[in-house]
Amino acid sequence: MKKFTTVDDINDLDELILTAKKIKSDPFGSPELGKNKVLGLLFFNPSLRTRLSTQKASLNLGMDCIVMNLNTEGWSLEFEDRTVMDGNKAEHIKEAAQVISQYCDIVGVRSFPTLTDKEKDEAEQVINSFVKYSSIPVISLEGATEHPLQAVADALTIQEYKTKRKPKVVLTWAPHPKALPHAVPNSFAKIMKLSKYDLVIAHPKGYELNPEITKGTTITDNQDEAFKNADFIYAKNWSSYNDYGKILSNDTNWTITKEKMALTNNAKFMHCLPVRRNMIVSDEVLDSEDSIVIPQANNRTFAVQAILTKILENGK
Amino acid sequence: MKKFTTVDDINDLDELILTAKKIKSDPFGSPELGKNKVLGLLFFNPSLRTRLSTQKASLNLGMDCIVMNLNTEGWSLEFEDRTVMDGNKAEHIKEAAQVISQYCDIVGVRSFPTLTDKEKDEAEQVINSFVKYSSIPVISLEGATEHPLQAVADALTIQEYKTKRKPKVVLTWAPHPKALPHAVPNSFAKIMKLSKYDLVIAHPKGYELNPEITKGTTITDNQDEAFKNADFIYAKNWSSYNDYGKILSNDTNWTITKEKMALTNNAKFMHCLPVRRNMIVSDEVLDSEDSIVIPQANNRTFAVQAILTKILENGK
Amino acid sequence: MKKFTTVDDINDLDELILTAKKIKSDPFGSPELGKNKVLGLLFFNPSLRTRLSTQKASLNLGMDCIVMNLNTEGWSLEFEDRTVMDGNKAEHIKEAAQVISQYCDIVGVRSFPTLTDKEKDEAEQVINSFVKYSSIPVISLEGATEHPLQAVADALTIQEYKTKRKPKVVLTWAPHPKALPHAVPNSFAKIMKLSKYDLVIAHPKGYELNPEITKGTTITDNQDEAFKNADFIYAKNWSSYNDYGKILSNDTNWTITKEKMALTNNAKFMHCLPVRRNMIVSDEVLDSEDSIVIPQANNRTFAVQAILTKILENGK
16 A cells, blocks of 8 residues: 555555454554655644544654644645745745655655635645655545545444444534534445445535545435334534535534434444534433444544554555 | 542642652652553643643653644633533533544643633533543543642652651742732641641732632731741742732742742751743742752652552542 | 754764765665664644655654644744743743653654744744753754754755766756745755755845855856756746845746756756646656655665754663
8 A cells, every 4th residue: 555545545445454354453563664764744623532532643663753834833835836936835845745755764744625726625735645645654543535444443333333234334524603614425325335335414404425426326315215124323513515615504403313313123222532522412312222433433544543453564 | 549630639649649659759659550540631721840740650650642722723612511512612521522432541721710710610610621521531631620630740759858747837928020810729627637747838918729628727917927847848930819810019029039948947948940030939949958849849750650540540 | 863853963974975875775774773763753833854754754664653733733832031921922942842752762853934033033932942852863844044954854865966077066046936945945055065066056136145155156046057967957936035034036048947947968857746836847847867865865865864863862
């Protein structure tokens, strides 16, 4: 594996999930793999799970981890070509990425979308610039349009909890007070397709995701209908993709409640976290034994450790 | 030891101090104890000594340490139950604590008081929420009402410098331009009681500490009287407890000067640091050979290393 | 080596460069040298290369590295003596430096100049206060008037690329939208003198550097003339030293272009980074094969690793 910035970078999902499961059963089993290797983690945005689980995974592999908050600790970066840099941007990504590549062996980057400039967001300007100019493998710690490490953890979690070969998985929009990115639903939809599960996406009209990602997937604006026979409910808010970055509705009829969950086939409740209680999901559901958000978050460590393992083994 | 968030969590102070002294004489003596263990340090407030000494102690034990500044690097946390999270708080402590518990083996939390909401501060809402929802041991890196790691370092320091079995120890209020918490004097008063030393607390009228903590202790508003025959002077500012969080006086007659120290039995001068020169204490006293604030700060490493050792040994 | 805060601290440059070259050929060759040692890195200002390369170098040596952003994570420091600390500064450097010396084995400090208070900047108040009060070796991660780690990397880079014993090296001012410090040009001028290379400094009138540093060096305001027969062009902006901290000109005739480089003896282009494209240097030059800014940045790791090695060997 040379980079991991989208679910599309996964060659063999079954094999990757198997690797993650092996690592989970013996997380300290390869203490030499990361020896004398440095993982650089560059954050342009807040992070809890990704930050901690990725540090934990690198330590498990005997790898050193250096964390930088680029906005506050480094220099403001220019991403446009051929500009006269006479403004506030002190360093061009061309130099920054090449330089970082010399101090680190793998670099992870988190960069959220603007949610105002669709073209720039779709181009994944920040992460793809790192890919373009770095001489080391780049992993996404959540980009503008994808969160592939989350998706691997999600797939691992469903693999662990499913009781049938091809479970029905519902990705459902739920209300939230702020405009949120599409990265998590995009990567989840992609990895569910790879998993060949029975995926249904439910959202109010106007919240259609990028049709290139969802084509071939059942989509409905009837949440109750979608929940019938569901084995997994994956709740997530996102802003409008067509009316880019806008909040069209905060309809609390879409909040996941006990009544909604009663429509399912004893479905497990999933969410990538952080989650807004009593907006996305009721306390009752989140605190119930059907909620698997905590073990789902735990799998973040093994997902990223599997990716790091694939990259490190590739480099040997 | 399952948690360490208050001096009350100490079962056997003599034994703990003995452990700290042993560690001080051989800080790298247990390099395997922390192997493959992660200490997470979560800061809601600034820190110098606690931050560095705790990292140092964990490294001494072969333990990896991950530091996070929650306010700037993570998500804003909600601590209230049953709220509709439609405001600025992105994540509930319930999830955050459970998730962090999966990536770390011990978690330390620093959270200063509001000094405006006495009830919330007394409840130690932040640290106690971590204790409630975490599945790993929680240590306080200074809470709203206690700073127990400081207290252990203080007790170790007095143990090292005392020349009689039961020294006279004076905890004296001193002036400061800002409203300060009660955490340090509270924990110090508690650990002096445990140590069975002759503790006297001196402060101007109106600066009474929580009477539940000071009951049984000699209290006076005559600083000069208190200093007579004192073996240790522990200076510290705090705001009013009764008129909660208020500054009632900045009476510089309470500043610790050479003249004041002359009243004592060649007392050692102590302070938890950071200290305001020529407010709390004159340059002359702080720079004198009777000042032991620097070795006192050094003992922070061995105090926290002793606590981590107790927790790690417990987990084996 | 007891401290490294100026190029003047170098006893034997040839031997230091040799050490750096040896380290570069075998960066993991001394994994025990830093064992159980802690390097503390204290930043008052942003940093990318220094931050990452120094962490990398310490890890290469088996040394633990603790990073602190003093302004946001610690307490505001007072550097003046005999002040009544009743303002916003919570801790005096006297205590801070002594305390940090107990938790770390070496401390690095970055503190940029004010560019308004020449006397204070020239006194290197921050770094020299750490030197004065610390009981451990202090290294500069860039001070008000010098950036000696950069200079060692620069000297190593020229040593690697030069094709004659005594190359002609031109340090040239170039335009920049903001007022910049003199630290890099000062340290570069000093180390070029030590290297006994043929140094020429070119800048517009009014941009004279500190004459104590440049005395004996050829200085010109004719950039084209300076570039003739040059083997290395080191571009850098700085603000006025005489009209302290002021921008006197942003004359883009001083930008390093292909045409300017054509005047040289196929010179290599150097810059300490971050660099403003199309202000300091044109894209064409920076992206050409004559630009060695990326390997120059790579040498930061080996420069600081050589310094840490000298200090650690000294301490044995």
